[in-house]
Amino acid sequence: MAPVLYFEDEGQREEFVRYLRSEVTAGGQELAVRDMTEKELLREAVTRDQRTQIVETFIRSAFAKVLEIEKAGARDLSGASCRKTREALQTELTGTEFADALGLKPDSLFVDSMFTLADKDGNGYLSFQEFLDVIVIFMKGSPEEKSKLMFSMHDVDGDGFLSKEDFSRLLRSFIEISSSLLSKGQAEEAIQAMLQAAGFNDKEQITWEDFHFLLRDHEKELKFAQLNIKGMEKEGGNRLSRHQRVSFITPETNSSPLEGDTQFSSGLGKDGQELRRRQGKRSGLQSPKVYVKPKKDHSNRNAVQQKIQHFKRFIENYRRHIVCFTIVYGITAGVALERCYFYGLQADSSGVPETSAVGIVVSRGSAAAISFLYPYMLLTVCRNLITLGRETFLNRYIPFDAAIDFHRFMAMSAILLTVTHCLGHVVNIYVFSVSDLSILACLFPRVLANNGSEMPMRWSWWFFQTVPGMTGILLLFIFAFMYVFASHYFRRISFQGFWLTHYLYVVIYILTVIHGSYALLQQPSFYIYLIPPALLFLLDKLISLHRKKVEIPVVNATLLPSGTILYCTLYRSSLLYLDGPFGEGHQEWTDFEVSVLVGGGIGVTPFASILKDLVFKSSVKFKTQCRKVYFIWVTRTQRQFEWVSDIIREVEEQDSLDLVSVHIYITQLAEKFDLRTTMLYVCERHFQKVWNRSLFTGLRSVTHFGRPPFVSFFSSLQEVHPEVGKIGVFSCGPPGLTKNVEKGCQQMNKRDQAHFIHHYENF
CATH class of the missing domain: 1.10.238.10 (EF-hand)
Structure with a gap:
């Protein structure tokens, strides 16, 4: 790289040149000085960015030569346009660039x-x-x-x-x-x-x-194993595929890979691999081995039959959701069609449909649907009632775990219907703004009087000088505001903003009641829909408020080493109020003979209580319907949540029934996979052989480098537990993780074996 130095004046530059000449002469070299303009100097210089590009070309050229391939950035260097590249390749790499x-x-x-x-x-x-x-x-x-x-x-x-x-x-x-x-x-x-x-x-x-x-x-x-060098990953089809990379699990010779089952693994080999649990002190116990690359599926089903099987399993897994979805949207469609039918065929006496038939039918039908959806969305966020309902017989018929999903569906439907309602009123106001005042006075005698003028009311009067118009515009602005902050992007960058803007729901219900209370077209009916769910929602809030006043003594407190405390003062902090506990789908793990718990990042939190419960039940020899639990912890580093390691260690010590199989996936190392990672893996496996515990976590659980291949893992569970009809899968973490788990379950449910029921929650 040829740097360009700027000096304050010529004297400073001359002093620098003299010093540089003396140093070069002392080294036995000769310094050549040539005068040129600033423009020529900048043209001849090689900047840092240019040098970086040249180094990348240097590396691509090396790989192209070794692999005997042609690359756009590594073509013949004899052309005049490649002069700087040739010079850079001849100037050699520094240690820092290497x-x-x-x-x-x-x-x-x-x-x-x-x-x-x-x-x-x-x-x-x-x-x-x-x-x-x-x-x-x-x-x-x-x-x-x-x-x-x-x-x-x-x-x-x-x-x-x-x-x-x-x-x-x-x-x-x-x-x-x-x-x-x-x-x-x-x-x-x-x-x-x-x-x-x-x-x-x-x-x-x-x-x-x-x-x-x-x-x-x-x-x-x-x-x-290769060197992980920048530019190497760009070498197209000649770079190593993920199936050729280092396998961090011990190969098993009697298993064969399942075609198409590797799309969820990262940093894992294609050969038969064994997802083994470390037996530790219970080495004498015989536990079935679970292979992430099981035997091939010998099913003779063709693609159509697999689709049919997948559809049957989908209906079986989501039958409660489908029934509830049908009921909710059936009622929504029913009340909307009833209003459309009334104003289209039975409201001729009012005269309004004759004036603006399309606008009235659209606006009144969508208003009826909104009047049902808005209030009953409140039931999907009554967390105390949902937790209570989950523990009753109602859980057999109502999917309480899908409450938030239903909330999103109903909210999006309500927003679309709100836009439709507005478009209908835009048509109405256009028609009214070109109609004679005498006609409007007959249609709306409560707000207009016939003063003999034939001039119609302007469109702005309907929007800004009537109660329905002003409240409608305010509602639109609030909906837009809430929608923006409820989007995935804003929830990620400012969850607090999402949470605070959602409290505007109180204003929405108040404005909606006022919006229809003027009775321009019909008598108000929104409050009829609102009262039942509002009472239940109010009861739920009162329960939460009452619980917040219950003081719970702190029995024990431990300062964890994972950077959980950033700042502390000597002053006593104010009381911290926590709402809960609220149940969720993960508590149903005991309802399955085989359960798989998958936690990623902070999503491992819900499983902490489950693991603690396992410790207690193992210590008292408590027998449950669940015969085997597979806990998969996916984390960037094991130090990210060291308190989980403590819980796993406690489980290993207390699990006398051999109920839990723990596998930890560290993803940080897989991202840097190369020759050095291979050697680190060798160290890990030797350490496990000698000390019977992981070098990284100190646990007897097997530590893997990479991401879990869920399809292969689930397939192996069907082989290991052929007598089990249903396997529960409970995942919590980022959307990418839960989506991969869901895809793995869907892939397995195409088979005529045990099917997987997936419960998930995203953070």
Whole structure:
């Protein structure tokens, strides 16, 4: 990169040139100075952004040469337009640029070792050929060549031996990828575990043969391991697919992959893999193994039959939803059609339909539908009543867990009907604004009088000088305001704004009552629909207010290490009022013989109480209908919610009935998958073999790197539990996670085996 320096005056520039010339001369070099204009200088200079693009082209060119492919950014460099690119390729990479290409810090041990090995001439820069020599090994080298390269990176003396300190340094350079996931003590434990497992405790020096022996069980992983270099992922079809990447689960030879079942996995291999639970102290217990890549589906169903089976399962799973949906929208359509029929055929005596037939029919029909939907939306947010109803026989007929979904459906329908209602009145006001005053006085005697003038009332009078018009405009503005803040985007950036604007529902109901109370076209009826649900909603709110005044003593408090406390003062804080508890669909896990709990991020919170309940029931030998629980925790790092680790640890100690199988998926490492992650995985597996617990979490539960392949996992459950007719799946987390779980359930429900019933909640 050729920088451009700006000076305050010529004297300062001359002083800099003299100093630079003296330094260059002292180094045995000669400084050439050439005068040029500022425009010429800027044209000749290479800026940071330009240099970044050139480095990317440098890397793409290297991969294109190794893979023998042609790329737009790596074509023949003989053209005049590629002059700067050719110059950049000849100027060599600095250590910082090399580190940036790897996505690591310049002071990383891995970068330092790799750069030193690749810099054959020792000039402190990497030429294109030197960079190419290293890439060839990682792209096309055998497992032996790759392990020998890793060994040579730390064999400083070149004598073919590594001391224990050198070996520890080698492993620490790989463990850096964990982004401080491991403490120094944990790293040393992992290193000792590897040495102990291989029987190298007594050896003072380690040869390359010894090092390769450590990797004997992971040749397949090493075969596909590469450097994670910027630009590599852009190499089209020649880059490694996700099915060729390192498998972080132990392969199982007696299972075969299920075609089409890999679309939900990330960082997981295509071969048969085993989702095993760690038995720990209960190693003598025989527990069925659950494979994420099960046997092939031998069903002879064609595509049409699978669609029919999927439809049958959909009806079976959502029959309560369908019935309630039909009832709600059947009533909505009924009241709307009744008003349309009345004003279209039976209200001739009023004279209004003759004046504006279309506008009146549309506005009155939509008004009737709105009058039903607005009040009964309140029932979908009566959380106390919903929790109570879930525990009664009504739960067999009403899907209380889908209350929020029904709330959204009813709200969107009400908004569309509101727009339709407004359009109908736009037609009405246009007709009224061109009608004679004498006619309008006959139609609306309460607000207009015939004074002998034939001039009609202006359209602005109807909008801004009548109670229905003004309240209608206010309602439109409030609806638009609430709709914007209720959108997914605003809920994510400002949930508090969404929550506060939703309190405008009180204003909406007041304005709606006033809007129809003027009785321009018919007697008001909105309050008739409003009273029953409003009373139930008021009762629900009174229950919440009463509960907020119940003081609960704090029995125990623990400061967790996950950064949950950011700031604290010495002053005693005011009382904190919490509403609840409110039940939700996850509490039905006991109704299934096999239940799958999937928590992602903060979505793991609802399962904390379930796991605590499991601990208690296991401690008192309480028997439930549920025979097996699979808990899948998907987290960026295990330190994100360390309190969950404490609960899982307690479950492992108390689970004497072998009820729970826990699997933890750490996604942070999978995002940085490459050669270093492969070595970290090797450390993890060796540590588990020796210490019977995870290096990362300290738990006996199996730790995986990547995202869970739900389709394969669910398929394996059908194989392991063939006698079970229904399997409950309960997920909570970001929408992407719950959607993948739902897709996995739908995929499984196409089969003629146990079907999956999915309950979810998004955060």
